[in-house]
Amino acid sequence: DERRILQYQITLYGDDERLVMARDITRLHQLEQMRRDFVANVSHELRTPLTVLSGYLETYGELSDQLPPRLGRGIEQMQAQTQRMQNLVNDLLLLSRLEIDQGGKDHQPLDVAALLNNVGADALALSDHQHTLDIDIDNVAQLVGSEQEIRSTVSNLAFNAVRYTPPGSAITLRWKAFGSGACIEVSDNGEGIDPVHIPRLTERFYRVDKGRSTATGGTGLGLAIVKHVLLRHDAQLQIDSHPGEGALFRCVFPATRLVTPAAPTHNVSS
Numbered sequence: 001d002e003r004r005i006l007q008y009q010i011t012l013y014g015d016d017e018r019l020v021m022a023r024d025i026t027r028l029h030q031l032e033q034m035r036r037d038f039v040a041n042v043s044h045e046l047r048t049p050l051t052v053l054s055g056y057l058e059t060y061g062e063l064s065d066q067l068p069p070r071l072g073r074g075i076e077q078m079q080a081q082t083q084r085m086q087n088l089v090n091d092l093l094l095l096s097r098l099e100i101d102q103g104g105k106d107h108q109p110l111d112v113a114a115l116l117n118n119v120g121a122d123a124l125a126l127s128d129h130q131h132t133l134d135i136d137i138d139n140v141a142q143l144v145g146s147e148q149e150i151r152s153t154v155s156n157l158a159f160n161a162v163r164y165t166p167p168g169s170a171i172t173l174r175w176k177a178f179g180s181g182a183c184i185e186v187s188d189n190g191e192g193i194d195p196v197h198i199p200r201l202t203e204r205f206y207r208v209d210k211g212r213s214t215a216t217g218g219t220g221l222g223l224a225i226v227k228h229v230l231l232r233h234d235a236q237l238q239i240d241s242h243p244g245e246g247a248l249f250r251c252v253f254p255a256t257r258l259v260t261p262a263a264p265t266h267n268v269s270s
C-alpha cells in the first residue's frame with residue numbers, strides 16, 4: 001500500500017488511436033531523494049570542521065610576519081583553499097535546499113530597480129571599478145518573489161559578467177517588459193560563450209574553461225542555483241551568446257508574477 005509514482009506517455013496515432021505507456025518511477029524518485037539528502041547532509045557536516053580550520057588559519061595569518069616566508073605563503077594558500085571549500089559547501093547546501101523545499105514562503109512584491117542598483121554596485125566593487133555599468137529600468141510592475149533568492153540570482157549573473165570579461169568591459173542590468181511578462185537581463189560585451197556549451201551551462205560543475213573558472217573563484221554551481229531559483233518563480237533562463245559578441249542572460253517572468261504597485265498615498269498637509 002506504499003504510494004507509487006507513475007509516468008505516463010501518450011502517443012496519438014491518426015484521429016482515434018492512442019498508445020498509453022506507464023512507467024513506474026517510484027524507485028528512481030527514491031534514489032533521487034537519497035542523493036539530495038546525502039548531499040545536504042555531507043555539506044552540512046563539512047561546515048563545522050571548515051569553520052574551525054579557517055579560524056585557526058586566521059590566527060596564524062596574523063602571525064605570518066613572525067614566520068619564515070615559506071611558511072607564511074603556505075598559510076596564505078591554505079586560507080585561500082579553505083575559503084574555496086567553504087564557498088563550495090555553502091553553494092552545495094543552498095542548491096540542495098532549493099531542490100528539497102518548494103519555497104514561496106517569503107514571496108513579496110520586490111523593488112527590482114533598487115535590487116539591480118544594489119547588486120550593480122557590488123559587482124563594480126568586485127571588479128575594482130575596472131568595468132563600466134549601465135542600469136536600464138523601463139517597467140513599473142513589481143516582481144513577486146523572494147528578495148533573497150532573486151538577489152542571489154542577479155548577483156551570480158552580474159558577478160559572472162565581471163569574472164568572465166576583461167577589465168574595461170561593459171555590463172548592463174535591465175528590468176523591462178517582455179512578452180506578456182517581464183524580464184531581468186544581465187549582459188556583457190566580453191568574449192562570449194560558444195553556443196555548443198550553452199545547453200549545458202546550468203548543469204552542476206559544468207564549465208567552459210575549467211582552469212580559468214577555478215582561478216576566478218567560482219564553484220561551478222552558480223548557474224545551477226540560478227536555474228533552480230527561477231524554476232521556483234515560474235521563470236525561465238534564456239542564454240544568448242556568440243563568441244566575441246558578449247553574453248546575455250535573460251530571466252523571463254510570466255505576467256502572473258507581476259503586480260502593479262499601489263499608487264502612493266498623499267498626506268494632506270495644511
Ligand code: ADP
Pocket residue numbers: 156160161164165188190191192193201202206207208209213214217218219220221222223224247
Ligand atoms: P562558475 O563558478 O564556474 O562561474 P557558473 O555556473 O556560474 O560556474 O558558470 C558556468 C560557466 O559558464 C562558467 O565557468 C563560464 O565558463 C561560463 N560563463 C558564465 N557566465 C559567463 C559570461 N558572462 N561570459 C562568458 N562565460 C560565462
